[in-house]
Amino acid sequence: MNPNDYSLREVKHARTKIALMNAFIERLRNSRFEDISIKDVCQSAEISEGTFFNYFPEKIDVITYYVNLMTMELIWKARQKAAKGRSIALLNAFFETLADDLIKINIKYELISIMIVQHERPKKAVIPDIEKHLFFPDLAGIEDISPLLIDEFFRECMEGALKNGELPGSVNIDDALVSLITIMVGTMIAIKFANTKDIKHHYRRQLQVFWTELGVKKQRG
Numbered sequence: 001m002n003p004n005d006y007s008l009r010e011v012k013h014a015r016t017k018i019a020l021m022n023a024f025i026e027r028l029r030n031s032r033f034e035d036i037s038i039k040d041v042c043q044s045a046e047i048s049e050g051t052f053f054n055y056f057p058e059k060i061d062v063i064t065y066y067v068n069l070m071t072m073e074l075i076w077k078a079r080q081k082a083a084k085g086r087s088i089a090l091l092n093a094f095f096e097t098l099a100d101d102l103i104k105i106n107i108k109y110e111l112i113s114i115m116i117v118q119h120e121r122p123k124k125a126v127i128p129d130i131e132k133h134l135f136f137p138d139l140a141g142i143e144d145i146s147p148l149l150i151d152e153f154f155r156e157c158m159e160g161a162l163k164n165g166e167l168p169g170s171v172n173i174d175d176a177l178v179s180l181i182t183i184m185v186g187t188m189i190a191i192k193f194a195n196t197k198d199i200k201h202h203y204r205r206q207l208q209v210f211w212t213e214l215g216v217k218k219q220r221g
Contacts, residue, residue: 006130010128010130011130011134014128014130014131014134015134016045016047016051016055017055017065017131018131018134018135019045019047020041020042020045020047020052020055020056020062021056021062021065021066022045023041023042023044023045024036024041024059024062024066025062025066025107026044027040027041028107028110028111029107032110033059033063033110033113033114036059038052038053038059060114060118061123061125063111063114063115064122064123064124064125065125065127067111067115067122068124068125068127068147068148069125069127069135070101071147071148071149071150071153072127072132072136072142072145072147072148073101073136073139073142074094074097074098074101075094075145075148075153076136076139076141076142076145077093077097078090078091078093078094078096078097079093081093081096081097085164086164086166087157087158087160087161087164087166088157088161088166088167088211088216090157090160091154091157091158091161091180091207092204092207094153094157095183095184095203095204095207096200096203096204098184098203099199099200099203100200102188102199108188109188109189109192112185112188112189121149122149124147124148124149125147126147127147129143132145150181150184151177151181154177154180154181155173155177158171158173158176158177158180159173166216167214167215167216168214168215170215171214171215176210176214179210180210183203183206183207183210187199187202187203187206190202
């Protein structure tokens with residue numbers, strides 16, 4: 001389906017939600033999360049404050065929605081790079097894609113800090129196909145990507161790697177997930193203080209150590 005297959009009401013609803021999110025995220029580039037005024041966001045989007053809370057009951061819900069969309073995009077791009085059915089290649093491609101996107105996104109550290117201070121597990125957003133189409137008009141098949149939290153995607157990949165024999169059966173998935181998340185976030189933070197900006201290089205290095213430790217002898221694309 002494409003946006004023309006939806007009713008005007010559905011399209012308007014989706015565009016309003018995306019406009020509110022964009023206005024909020026734009027402010028996040030130069031302001032702390034707690035300092036962002038919903039009133040200012042609504043003025044930019046030409047929406048009433050009451051309407052904002054119809055879409056996002058809490059401020060953190062905007063972040064949840066944005067992070068879910070960004071994760072969907074990363075997964076879609078990684079799937080274009082990796083051979084179908086190769087779970088390790090898909091994980092490697094995900095990190096490669098993430099490294100490319102981090103160059104363009106200057107709010108990554110603010111997003112990390114927001115997630116850290118939350119007292120509960122991040123949530124999955126409900127993202128209808130119309131919103132996927134409007135936000136990602138050039139990503140054919142994006143409607144086939146379901147919203148996933150990062151650790152859920154990592155778990156799917158690791159379980160797939162176990163199932164198809166890419167990983168030894170002795171691998172502890174829970175321990176591996178902690179390592180993958182540490183690589184993802186820890187490398188972002190370390191690179192900020194290092195005398196280099198080549199995060200892709202360091203992701204590759206850390207992942208190679210990780211796969212070797214797990215007993216992966218050969219990685220195929």
